Amino acid sequence: xxxxxxxxxxxxxxxxxxxxxxxxxxYEINQNQNKKGGIAFIVFSxxxxxxxxxxxxxSGYN
Numbered sequence: 001x002x003x004x005x006x007x008x009x010x011x012x013x014x015x016x017x018x019x020x021x022x023x024x025x026x027y028e029i030n031q032n033q034n035k036k037g038g039i040a041f042i043v044f045s046x047x048x049x050x051x052x053x054x055x056x057x058x059s060g061y062n
Contacts, residue, residue, distance in 0.1 A: 007056060007057065010053070010056055011053065014049045014052065014053055017045075017049060018045060018046065018049045021042065021045035021046075021049075024041065025041045025045070026038065
């Protein structure tokens with residue numbers, strides 16, 4: 001039961017983080033006219049969040 005709670009808590013936290021990262025990437029694109037940097041930041045952030053969730057899910061956190 002605790003494992004499910006931990007994973008849901010981790011998932012909510014990472015969703016919050018990815019929303020903040022996408023917002024910053026869009027800010028970088030719109031305000032600073034830095035399209036390459038904004039896109040790279042968004043892609044890198046999504047990859048990090050995706051792989052961290054996969055690692056936690058398959059780690060067998062018992």
